[in-house]
Amino acid sequence: MSDKLVDLDQKHFIHPTSSVQQQQQEGPAFIFEKGEGIYLTDTKGETYIDAMSSLWNVNIGHGRSELAEASKAQMEKLAFSSAFSTFSHEPAIRLAEKIASIAPESLSAVFFTSGGSEANDSAFKLARHYWRLKGEPERRKILSRKKAYHGVAAASTSATGIPEFWDMAGTFMPDFIHAETPYEKSTKEAIDSMRQVIEDEGPETIAAFIAEPVQGAGGVIIPPDDYFKEVRKLCDEYGILFIADEIITGFARTGTMFGMENWGVTPDLMTFAKGVTSGYIPFGGVIISDAIHEMLKQSSGTLFHGFTYSGHPTSSAVALKNIEILEEENLAENSRKMGERLLKGFQQVKENTNIVGDVRAIGLLGAVELVKDPATNEHFPADWKVVSKAIKALHNRGIICRSVAFDDTDIICFSPPLIINEDQIDTIIENVQEAVLEVE
Numbered sequence: 001m002s003d004k005l006v007d008l009d010q011k012h013f014i015h016p017t018s019s020v021q022q023q024q025q026e027g028p029a030f031i032f033e034k035g036e037g038i039y040l041t042d043t044k045g046e047t048y049i050d051a052m053s054s055l056w057n058v059n060i061g062h063g064r065s066e067l068a069e070a071s072k073a074q075m076e077k078l079a080f081s082s083a084f085s086t087f088s089h090e091p092a093i094r095l096a097e098k099i100a101s102i103a104p105e106s107l108s109a110v111f112f113t114s115g116g117s118e119a120n121d122s123a124f125k126l127a128r129h130y131w132r133l134k135g136e137p138e139r140r141k142i143l144s145r146k147k148a149y150h151g152v153a154a155a156s157t158s159a160t161g162i163p164e165f166w167d168m169a170g171t172f173m174p175d176f177i178h179a180e181t182p183y184e185k186s187t188k189e190a191i192d193s194m195r196q197v198i199e200d201e202g203p204e205t206i207a208a209f210i211a212e213p214v215q216g217a218g219g220v221i222i223p224p225d226d227y228f229k230e231v232r233k234l235c236d237e238y239g240i241l242f243i244a245d246e247i248i249t250g251f252a253r254t255g256t257m258f259g260m261e262n263w264g265v266t267p268d269l270m271t272f273a274k275g276v277t278s279g280y281i282p283f284g285g286v287i288i289s290d291a292i293h294e295m296l297k298q299s300s301g302t303l304f305h306g307f308t309y310s311g312h313p314t315s316s317a318v319a320l321k322n323i324e325i326l327e328e329e330n331l332a333e334n335s336r337k338m339g340e341r342l343l344k345g346f347q348q349v350k351e352n353t354n355i356v357g358d359v360r361a362i363g364l365l366g367a368v369e370l371v372k373d374p375a376t377n378e379h380f381p382a383d384w385k386v387v388s389k390a391i392k393a394l395h396n397r398g399i400i401c402r403s404v405a406f407d408d409t410d411i412i413c414f415s416p417p418l419i420i421n422e423d424q425i426d427t428i429i430e431n432v433q434e435a436v437l438e439v440e
């Protein structure tokens, strides 16, 4: 069965963000067929800890029948109907209200999408539209940061700050610009770089700044405590809208319902996806400020922006049940507590090994960085592929996690389901230590 599936996979399935050549040479390393709690089981019957919540998204864990039931009930009642124009339906209305109730007070209207890339593209268009309606149509540029990951649709690829993602399209779109991020840089250096880019481009041409509260695919980069307050000040100084990309950090991942709460900063738009349904069904959206909503209300024109699946009834019903579970099981609190344990564990690993540099975690979003010399923070040469070896060693020990190896970094990322318990955290830590000792 498994061999047959490998053969069919190689012949017919183009994997997202992967090497097609490697797929042809090696086939898929895992074909998963079952998930339960924090565990995934493959077709060979091997069970693994899903220490990435798959793609940073299975927040409430695998195998939750409540979500399957919510989906079934909604599909049986009304699987799909349009939300375009004057059509509406209860699940999307209830979900929009629920999301508004957990978002910052001044953000209380939601536009739904099918995923994160669409959410960010929508946020950029909404920001530009806002400025057009406000009489400043020259504000079109979107400022983002190096190492940012905002998705793979045309505009979200352009906002992404990892050059490898631009190559496929030759370059990124015009009117997208990138400043420094506070990775191995202070708040001052990052903010100075932002200011410089804004001044060079002309503040009157910039519509919005976008940032992940914690940069995920760039290597789980947690900013210094004062960073986002300074970002907010700078955006206000130049009248630039602030978009928080909460696609990984939203829905309790970092110990609070939304990541930006950690720094007490309120953005103008927030994009979300992933954790809103814990990955059980595709979904996403943008929450907009009341000021932007007001501007839309004042315009008599049609908002020419809508996906067939904007506000999909089944996805909405699943999201509502998922948020109910996050709240009832207090998973933001568990994320915070277990995250503290994870970080302590990482610190122990650093002490007990010789190639661990920075370790970090905020809630259940963490990273262990491998460096040639922890004293000087000298990175390994890229061709040593240290992090790939470490990930393989972890896989061999039954832990699924993910590497980041851009710009000569060797970072192991962790983002386990928020239902994880202390023993399971300790199992991850023990295995990380063994894997690092094996490759050092």
Ligand code: PLP
Pocket: 115, 116, 117, 118, 120, 149, 150, 151, 152, 212, 216, 217, 245, 246, 247, 248, 273, 274
């Ligand atoms: N933004 C962030 C921070 C992400 O991590 C991702 C996906 O990993 C996206 C946007 C894109 O979301 P999607 O893959 O659902 O289009």
